[in-house]
């Protein structure tokens with residue numbers, strides 16, 4: 001399975017980078033993993049609604065340029081569907097069974113994902129009704145994807 005994680009902006013914090021690298025390394029034993037960073041759109045602190053939409057759409061175009069037509073897209077969205085780890089694992093297994101071998105997880109920038117990206121998504125996945133910083137979300141996601149593969153292989157993993 002080819003898993004890509006598409007994110008907006010450069011990861012700056014060293015402690016997050018170390019965690020993500022560690023889980024990406026572990027995950028690479030089970031799947032081909034690519035973490036793709038697209039540039040964030042520079043914007044002032046305070047934005048009108050219209051400016052916010054414009055920023056998200058620009059970042060969205062960059063995200064979509066990294067996604068092939070045959071890729072199954074899972075957008076991370078606060079108001080998406082919540083799943084247990086076992087459910088995520090089962091769903092990834094099902095996708096592989098039905099020949100969907102390219103999966104892209106998409107994480108928005110600080111303003112979130114554009115409507116165009118959300119429309120392209122095959123599903124929207126929520127990790128909770130709380131808002132996480134997009135860079136921390138990367139770490140949480142890569143750990144959960146790793147956990148999914150361990151669950152699907154029936155390998156022990158601390159609960």
Ligand SMILES: C[S@@+](CC[C@H](N)C(=O)[O-])C[C@H]1O[C@@H](n2cnc3c(N)ncnc32)[C@H](O)[C@@H]1O
Pocket residue numbers: 075076077078106107108109110111112113125126127128129130131132133134137
């Ligand atoms: C700082 S959040 C953006 C907040 C923005 N106000 C919104 O509602 O999308 C950045 C990105 O992290 C991801 N994210 C943050 N919290 C999440 C959660 N609880 N579940 C799923 N994705 C989340 C989403 O992809 C979001 O676009």
